[in-house]
Amino acid sequence: MKNLKLLFLLIILLGLADTVYLTYVHYANVPPYCPDSGIINCVKVTTSALSEIMGVPIAVLGLIWFIMIGVFALLGVNDIMANIWSMIGAAAVIYSTTGMFLIKAICVYCTALDIMIIAILALIVLKRDVVLKKG
Secondary structure, three states, X not given: OHHHHHHHHHHHXXXXXXXXXXXXXXHHOOOOOOOEOOOEEHHHHHOOHHHEEOOEEHHHHHHHHHXXXXXXXXXXXXXXXXXXXXXXXHHHHHHHHHHHHHHOOEOHHHHHHHHHHHHHHHHHHHHHHHHOOEO
């Protein structure tokens, strides 16, 4: 069970690193280290109109999500809040994948985040008592 908690925290750390990088790319106005032509095109995805919601970069929203899941894992959370944040995570994955489909381009960093969020949600659903501290 301890290994599951460590895996959960590792995925959170990777998600934090990814979202920090994408936030940096956004605000520094530099292209991400990724192919920028063809179907894999991080620049096309990260600079599209869908890369922001009401002027807030998706990367910043992802950063907040990963921070909160980390706080829940370490400090505790009640079931209602865990469910709300899980639904937000699921909605983010749907938004991200739909956006990449509409843009007709794939961002490897965004796809990695989608996979990490799905893994976190799976662990919450299957082993909530192990990965999240009761608050």
